[in-house]
Amino acid sequence: MCGIFGVHGHPDAVRLTQLGLYSLQHRGQESAGVVSINEKGDARAVRSMGTMSDAMTEELDRVPGVTAIGHTRYSTTGSSSIENAQPVLARTKGGFVALAHNGNLTNAAELRMELEDRGSIFSSTMDSEVIVHRLARSNADSPDDRLAEALCEVEGAFSLIVTIGDTLLAARDPRGWRPLVFGRLGNAPVFASETCALDIVGATYEREVQPGEIIAVDAGGVRSSFPLPRRELKRCVFEYVYFARPDSRVFGGSVDRARRALGKRLAREHPAPDAELVFSVPDSSNSAALGFAEESGLPYELALIRNHYIGRTFIQPTQAGRDAKVKVKYNPVREVLEGKKVVMVDDSIVRGTTTRGLVALVRGAGAREVHMRVSSPPVTGPCYYGIDTPSREELIAARLSPEEIARDLGVDSLGYLSLEGMLESVPGGPHGFCHACFSGDYPTAPPTDPDKLRFGCGC
Numbered sequence: 001m002c003g004i005f006g007v008h009g010h011p012d013a014v015r016l017t018q019l020g021l022y023s024l025q026h027r028g029q030e031s032a033g034v035v036s037i038n039e040k041g042d043a044r045a046v047r048s049m050g051t052m053s054d055a056m057t058e059e060l061d062r063v064p065g066v067t068a069i070g071h072t073r074y075s076t077t078g079s080s081s082i083e084n085a086q087p088v089l090a091r092t093k094g095g096f097v098a099l100a101h102n103g104n105l106t107n108a109a110e111l112r113m114e115l116e117d118r119g120s121i122f123s124s125t126m127d128s129e130v131i132v133h134r135l136a137r138s139n140a141d142s143p144d145d146r147l148a149e150a151l152c153e154v155e156g157a158f159s160l161i162v163t164i165g166d167t168l169l170a171a172r173d174p175r176g177w178r179p180l181v182f183g184r185l186g187n188a189p190v191f192a193s194e195t196c197a198l199d200i201v202g203a204t205y206e207r208e209v210q211p212g213e214i215i216a217v218d219a220g221g222v223r224s225s226f227p228l229p230r231r232e233l234k235r236c237v238f239e240y241v242y243f244a245r246p247d248s249r250v251f252g253g254s255v256d257r258a259r260r261a262l263g264k265r266l267a268r269e270h271p272a273p274d275a276e277l278v279f280s281v282p283d284s285s286n287s288a289a290l291g292f293a294e295e296s297g298l299p300y301e302l303a304l305i306r307n308h309y310i311g312r313t314f315i316q317p318t319q320a321g322r323d324a325k326v327k328v329k330y331n332p333v334r335e336v337l338e339g340k341k342v343v344m345v346d347d348s349i350v351r352g353t354t355t356r357g358l359v360a361l362v363r364g365a366g367a368r369e370v371h372m373r374v375s376s377p378p379v380t381g382p383c384y385y386g387i388d389t390p391s392r393e394e395l396i397a398a399r400l401s402p403e404e405i406a407r408d409l410g411v412d413s414l415g416y417l418s419l420e421g422m423l424e425s426v427p428g429g430p431h432g433f434c435h436a437c438f439s440g441d442y443p444t445a446p447p448t449d450p451d452k453l454r455f456g457c458g459c
């Protein structure tokens with residue numbers, strides 16, 4: 001998963017992009033980068049491992065531009081290393097090309113092999129680089145046509161912000177897996193993964209980039225086209241469950257409203273009649289826990305405090321990193337928990353590492369009973385479309401039944417939201433969503449080699 005941002009024709013394009021990326025930091029913390037294009041058409045990249053930092057500000061001040069694109073990365077293909085940091089920047093026969101990608105391509109291996117057979121030399125281990133090579137090889141006249149040609153055989157999930165020369169382009173795969181919104185700051189068009197990034201720069205939200213749409217922006221204005229083959233809509237429901245920020249609108253709906261509705265439905269499907277209070281695993285399940293509390297008439301308490309200076313547990317690429325971080329990331333409030341029968345709401349259980357650690361903390365702080373409620377169904381399969389859950393063996397619900405999971409995690413009861421409950425609760429549901437990780441209903445053939453490091457570790 002990643003966050004992407006782009007702005008065209010604004011004297012503060014670089015600073016606005018940096019601000020936008022601060023708002024999209026939750027979508028990826030492995031690397032951050034900005035490509036800036038100045039009035040002469042020269043493009044320069046500033047990239048760094050980790051989050052968008054103040055240290056980058058000085059470097060960014062040295063690359064002013066009128067158009068800029070940015071990226072926060074959370075790897076799904078390719079290792080977590082600087083050569084895989086985006087935006088990708090390349091010099092091609094038609095000028096500079098820069099690309100920021102959110103998603104995961106399912107036929108990247110085949111496309112890469114084909115390109116390598118024809119002499120392409122790859123400099124990263126990311127799936128996204130195949131699009132850059134295809135752009136470089138295209139002989140189409142306009143940037144719009146070059147992008148359309150580059151994307152016509154690409155399968156899987158892509159929300160893209162691209163520059164070709166001084167044209168800024170935004171594109172979304174025909175199934176619309178990942179969000180991408182279009183706004184304006186004065187006359188300057190702005191694109192971002194989520195509306196929270198429009199808010200921070202003061203841009204107004206116009207609309208979503210539509211599935212299958214390419215929007216091109218240059219001195220002549222804004223053009224829209226739909227050159228990609230039509231497909232059934234498959235927006236990622238996990239964006240509403242977990243990934244997007246609650247103050248955002250994605251897929252045309254409010255993430256906060258979605259999560260509250262998920263929590264309410266969960267309370268109806270799995271009530272906890274003897275419980276005395278509800279609390280969330282902050283921050284991603286706050287809104288769902290509020291919905292649960294409201295529906296069940298139980299008080300909502302702050303029983304777990306999250307240390308904000310530590311990144312998302314799951315975003316740590318290795319298990320060792322994840323285990324250690326659960327303990328330092330959350331601390332229980334004994335005064336809230338002691339002697340109480342409690343409902344702990346989380347948005348998902350993936351590996352079970354977080355929940356197991358949290359249950360131990362909550363019991364250690366004196367809770368008498370712990371009733372776990374999850375505002376999504378059991379995650380039983382990997383995602384090939386941009387969420388980093390690559391191997392089935394790592395997923396606790398792929399190995400154990402809910403009863404066994406409850407025992408394994410040490411909770412008194414466990415209730416997962418049903419698939420129907422989830423799909424009926426999200427805005428625009430129940431149709432038009434990808435729920436493959438919950439249902440096993442995959443919209444495409446899986447990648448021939450789903451290993452994240454299939455193109456080498458890049459180290």
Ligand code: AMP
Nearest residue numbers: 284314315348349350351352353354355
């Ligand atoms: P786990 O320990 O693997 O069961 O992690 C579950 C926790 O990670 C939950 O609290 C979720 O909020 C969070 N989570 C779920 N999916 C993801 C993801 N793809 N990336 C990062 N965090 C996630």
